[in-house]
Amino acid sequence: QVQLVESGGGLVQPGGSLRLSCAASGSIRSINVMGWYRQAPGKQRELVARITGSGTTNYADSVKGRFTIARDNAKNTLYLQMNSLKPEDTAVYYCNTVPGIGRFWGQGTQVTVSS
Numbered sequence: 001q002v003q004l005v006e007s008g009g010g011l012v013q014p015g016g017s018l019r020l021s022c023a024a025s026g027s028i029r030s031i032n033v034m035g036w037y038r039q040a041p042g043k044q045r046e047l048v049a050r051i052t053g054s055g056t057t058n059y060a061d062s063v064k065g066r067f068t069i070a071r072d073n074a075k076n077t078l079y080l081q082m083n084s085l086k087p088e089d090t091a092v093y094y095c096n097t098v099p100g101i102g103r104f105w106g107q108g109t110q111v112t113v114s115s
Helices: none
Strands: 004-007 010-012 018-024 034-039 046-051 057-059 067-072 077-082 091-097 109-113
Touching: 004 091, 018 034, 018 091, 018 109, 034 067, 034 077, 046 067, 046 077, 057 067, 077 091
Parallel strands: 010 109
Antiparallel strands: 004 018, 018 077, 034 046, 034 091, 046 057, 067 077, 091 109
């Protein structure tokens, strides 16, 4: 059974960058669509980026042009490169399949954008 562990979050100033990683305990090659979600305090969890097995990507309008999702099936890892970060990007970030599967939700990684 695959487990997903997110890492790479932290405190960054507005305009800064972070790279998140999602390491899977098993193969993700057979998982077609994977994505990064985030949940800010008091808000519902939202999907911000998704990638198919063939590499097709889609982004929420709020992050388009700033975030880049990638996957390395050989390393069983999903990435999210976040540039030009804004305070409104502050949230806990999670990876999961799209749509999300309950047993795959992990602890997430906190991203805080603040001066």
